[in-house]
Amino acid sequence: MPREPLFIPIKDQMDAAMAHVGSLAPAPGSQAALMRNGELIWTGVHGLARVDQTVPVSDRTPFCLASFGKLVLAACTLYQVERGVICLDRPIAMYLGDDVPGADTVTVRMLLTHTAGYPDIYASPQMSVLFPPGPEEALYEAAASDPAVRNAYDPNQPFTWSMFAEALGSPVDPGRRWAYSNTGYLVLAQVLVQALGSDEQMERACSRLIHSAGGSHPMNDDLLTLRRSPRIAGLLAHGYQRLSDGSFHDTYAAWRPSGIPVDLFGLPFGDGLFAGTAIGAAQFLDGLFVRRTLLNSAFLEQMVSPTPQAMAGPAEPVRINSYGMGTFRTQVAGSVWQGHSGSYGGYTAMGASEVSAGVTLVAVANGLPPIGSTPSAGVVETPAGTVWNALAAVCADYFEAGP
Numbered sequence: 001m002p003r004e005p006l007f008i009p010i011k012d013q014m015d016a017a018m019a020h021v022g023s024l025a026p027a028p029g030s031q032a033a034l035m036r037n038g039e040l041i042w043t044g045v046h047g048l049a050r051v052d053q054t055v056p057v058s059d060r061t062p063f064c065l066a067s068f069g070k071l072v073l074a075a076c077t078l079y080q081v082e083r084g085v086i087c088l089d090r091p092i093a094m095y096l097g098d099d100v101p102g103a104d105t106v107t108v109r110m111l112l113t114h115t116a117g118y119p120d121i122y123a124s125p126q127m128s129v130l131f132p133p134g135p136e137e138a139l140y141e142a143a144a145s146d147p148a149v150r151n152a153y154d155p156n157q158p159f160t161w162s163m164f165a166e167a168l169g170s171p172v173d174p175g176r177r178w179a180y181s182n183t184g185y186l187v188l189a190q191v192l193v194q195a196l197g198s199d200e201q202m203e204r205a206c207s208r209l210i211h212s213a214g215g216s217h218p219m220n221d222d223l224l225t226l227r228r229s230p231r232i233a234g235l236l237a238h239g240y241q242r243l244s245d246g247s248f249h250d251t252y253a254a255w256r257p258s259g260i261p262v263d264l265f266g267l268p269f270g271d272g273l274f275a276g277t278a279i280g281a282a283q284f285l286d287g288l289f290v291r292r293t294l295l296n297s298a299f300l301e302q303m304v305s306p307t308p309q310a311m312a313g314p315a316e317p318v319r320i321n322s323y324g325m326g327t328f329r330t331q332v333a334g335s336v337w338q339g340h341s342g343s344y345g346g347y348t349a350m351g352a353s354e355v356s357a358g359v360t361l362v363a364v365a366n367g368l369p370p371i372g373s374t375p376s377a378g379v380v381e382t383p384a385g386t387v388w389n390a391l392a393a394v395c396a397d398y399f400e401a402g403p
Helices: 011-024 068-082 108-112 135-143 160-167 182-197 199-211 232-237 276-290 297-304 383-401
Strands: 029-036 039-050 238-243 248-250 330-331 335-344 347-354 358-367
Touching: 011 039, 011 383, 029 276, 029 383, 039 068, 039 335, 068 108, 068 182, 068 199, 068 276, 068 297, 068 347, 108 182, 160 182, 160 297, 182 199, 182 276, 199 330, 232 238, 276 347, 276 358, 335 383, 347 383, 358 383
Parallel strands: none
Antiparallel strands: 029 039, 029 358, 238 248, 330 335, 335 347, 347 358
């Protein structure tokens, strides 16, 4: 008689995949979480949170989530639109005044959809010297004797909105074309600050929405936060980049920050506002896309609908022409996922929901792509992306089979 095919539980399959891909991803450590319809059904960890101290990653280790935070900020913004605090299609001058270039033309919708046209603020000379150099640049900086060419980054000196405002360039063709913009999300965060009254009011409003997501674990700042704190500083994984000799460069070790480096997350960085665990990010995505408890249906549909400007972009990568408001689609083994990726400061992230199956998967890693690596179009070539893609392929096969 023919034998029944062997059924392998999803936890066992995910454990095996995590062990394999975690050892391949160019990062000291990684963390992942899988939810289905509000239930946390699997977590996985691999490697080290801090190489020099041999601290292992646990499922409670927070990571910088980088641009994954754009999705969270977009949801927080649309929640304020629902409440009538913010207008999607009025010029942002009503919040920021006329001193911001293009404020009389650019709208909140344009900021959310990467169609505002602001130039990359990090490329401006007055801002670039205020951020940590890469590993190769750091060697040059250390050898430089001329103070004029030395980097001015100080991990303990807070950045302010006024520092960014002075470096903002005028938007190009606002509303006409899609162009991924960190600058637009920096401006978006300040719109929320002004609309809600202060930095603290903005942080409180975002935290309330995040904490309302609920899930298997009580949502709090230990799981997902935009607030820097001594507690998070003591738990945060260090960020790394693999060098050509195979070793890992700690992005901030040379700077000896007294706490969390000021550019990693928190205001005024709307482009990378949040830090947290894979569990926290997964519970937020599950509440947003699967259980649909955070936004009403009309605004959620606007959030996930690709804009005409994005659809006019190249067919690949899919994440461009499927981009809505702070979120895009990605495809793995025939399954379509809605979410966002992130990469900054020695950290990478990828999180998305496969809504038809009720599944949400998040992966984070404390590693950037190796120096000199060239990503191919349509493929998330980051350590977290490598982990996420492998785990998403397991999910696609498993849930299509239908337990």
